[in-house]
Amino acid sequence: MSELELVPVRTRILTDKDNIVDILAQYVKDKIGPNDVITVAESVVAITQGRLTRPEDLDPCFLAKVLCRFIPQEGSMSSVAGMQAVMDMEGKYRVLFAMIAGIFGKLLGKSGVFYNMAGRQAALIDDVTGTMPPFDKCLVYGPANASEVAQSIKERLGCYGAAVADVNDLKRSLIVGTSDGLAAPELAKILINNPFGNASQQTPIVIIKNYAAAAAHAQA
Structure with missing residues (x-):
């Protein structure tokens, strides 16, 4: 897809008082066309949904204190x-069972067993410092109904498609939800180098310009 262009879009700090679809209409409506795909960082979508908590509001159990030691330091x-x-x-017993299965999986040379079994939030949650101030003191859960959010964005803005993405600088690229007709694996590859900037850059939106035309050319 050589014609593709990734365009990060800067916004103000977004909060749970914002509607993500309204925000996108405000910041990108003059920058997109019918061939473009809009992608939004999943943590920002989650923040606008109020899906966050402060560590001091949690009551850690003994099991959490033990199991967290088995997670690599870069993990949330x-x-x-x-x-x-x-x-x-x-559910704590689901996480416990997933941890046990993950350990056996590693012994058998299989990776990712724990995250596949522990539930969606295990892969999506962002620990403190994972987002920009004032939310760098909060844990941010993964967004709810990500595909519905993406579909609403597409219908509101008239673009080719929209997606909610969880991407980081460790070459981890996961599409959390898409509007109808988009291929999540292809989008994940396009975003693998993390064009988003959720910290001081304040660019949680990335437009994939010419996506439809490039996809049609690749299939020809």
Whole structure:
């Protein structure tokens, strides 16, 4: 898809008082066309939905204090608060069973077993410092109804499609939800180098210009 262009869009700091679809209409309506795809960082969508909590509001259990030690330091569940937050959302025994299965999976040479079994929030939650101030003191859960959000964005703005993405600088690219007709694996590849900037850059929106034309050319 050589004709593709990734265009980050700067916004003000977004909060739970904002509607993400209204925000996109405000910031990108003059920058998009019918061939373009709008992608939004999942943490920002979650913040506008109010899906966040402070570590001091959690009550970590003994199991959370033990299991968090098995998560690599770069993982959001490596903190007691991050582990407890996921347990509160997905169930502590589900997380425990997933951890046991993950350990056996690694012994058999299989990676990703824990995250596949622990529930969606295990992969999506952002620990403190994972977002920009004033939310850098909060844990941010994954967004709710991400595909419905993406579909609403597409219908409101008249673009080719929209997606909610969870991408980081470690070459992890996950499409959390898409509007109708988009291929999540292809979008994940396009965003693999993390064009988003959720910290001081304040660019949680990325427009994939000419996506429809490039996709049609690739299929020809």
